[in-house]
Amino acid sequence: MDSRKDTLWFICITLLVSWFIGWLWLLDEVRLIFLLRVLMCVPAVVAMICAWVFRRETPRAMGLQFPGWGYWALGLLLPLGYAAVEVTLAYVVRFVSGRPDFITFQPESLKGPFELRGLVVVPAMLGLLVAGSLTWLLVAVAYSRGWPDRVRARLPKDWRVVPHFFNLSLWVPTFYLGGLPGELGEEMGWRGYLVRRWMDRPAVAAAITMPVWAAFHLPVIFSSTQRGHVLQNISFLASIAVASVVFAALYMASRSVWPCALFHLSWNIFNPMLLGDVYSGHPGLFGGEVWIFNGEGVFGLVLNGLLSVWFFRRWMRAPVTQPLPGV
Incomplete structure (x- = not known):
């Protein structure tokens, strides 16, 4: 199956399922x-x-190394x-x-947390973020060094399925969120699957995800x-x-989902904490016209818009690159 068909299947199924769940949430x-x-x-x-049905790819193909x-720190600190x-x-x-x-x-x-108040909350949450990402760091290092493969090679044939359960650690909730690691879930899909399908055409990859990721957030505006x-x-x-x-x-620079997942998680913590919550309207460290200066408001639109123009101009001038293995 070519990239256009499995891209269409992925987008349609993901949006329909997510909109249905979003509709259930809106009920209460x-x-x-x-x-x-x-x-x-x-x-x-x-x-x-x-990925498995169309190409027999394992989750590792999405970029778990x-x-x-540098990229790890960038993902954590970029929202600040x-x-x-x-x-x-x-x-x-x-x-x-x-x-x-x-x-x-x-x-x-x-x-x-811990009944903290005031500015001390910011470094405290940064510390919790770093601590909570240690599970992801373990998975990333393990895949980079081939530990699951080494274990699998030394196991009897009937036990070689065991290392595959290592993937379950991807879904270990970070302790301060108390729920599923949704940020990683989004990044494995939008970047690790959808963008990766078009790695040889970066501008096309980014252009496809723009309306789709916005559409994914449609339940929020209702x-x-x-x-x-x-x-x-x-x-x-x-x-x-x-x-x-x-x-x-x-994602295309690092060829890994981890910087994106860390960026996403850090963003969801620090953007509302510092600039207010556009979802609820509650102020953060700074109050006022939150919907304007928030990272998911007018200022975020302007800042990311300028960066997007710069990236598109760069991609349009660059030679065609090779796709990731398995694409």
């Missing part, structure tokens, strides 16, 4: 909040099924860089517009907190679309 957003984590895992499950400490740029731009707007309420510094609103906010929802979906280009670029 409070009691069924756990369904959001389930929804985020759908891309990985569908990707693993499609250790990408190096985004926040720094967006806060700076917000204070520029505040100064130029003469609106002191556009953005306000309010550390008293931060609440973290939630009780976002329903009816037209401009906010447009900026939200558009920012998601252009952010997919940055994620695609990170």
Whole structure:
């Protein structure tokens, strides 16, 4: 099967299943909040099924090897860089517009684990993020060094299925989230499967994921907190679309899902913590016009939009690259 057909199968199945789960969540957003984590895992499950059915690929083909400490650190810390740029731009707007309420510094609103309050929550959560990613680090190093294969080679024939259960460690929930690792689930699907199918045409890979990843988030705009906010929802979906280009670029540069998964997880922690939550409208370390200066709002759209233009121009000028093995 060529890349166009299995891409279409993957997109259609993933969106239909995720929209159905999203519809169930909308029936009772409070009691069924756990369904959001389930929804985020759908891309990985569908990707693993499609990869095996269409090409007999194992999850390892998605890029589970250790990408190096540089990419690992980039995934963890990049959201903090985004926040720094967006806060700076917000204070520029505040100064130029003469609106002191556009953005306000309010550390008293931060609440973290262990009954922590104020600015200390930020480094505490960064420490928890690093600790929670150790399971992923173990998996990445194990695959890079071929440990599962070595174990399999030394086992009796009837026991050689045992190392395959090592893949279950991918789904070990990080202890501070208390649920499924949805960020990894999304990245294994959107980047590890969909982008990888088009690795030899980077601009096409990024262009395909833009509308699809935005469509994946459609249930959110029908939630009780976002329903009816037209401009906010447009900026939200558009920012998601252009952010997919940055994620695609990170995956294609590292050829590993881990930097993307870490970036996604770190983003979901620090973006609402620092810049407020566009899903609920609650402020973070900074309050004010959250839907404008948030990373999933207008400022996020502008920043990721500029990066997307730069990446597309670079890809259009670059020679065609070879796809990853198994594509």
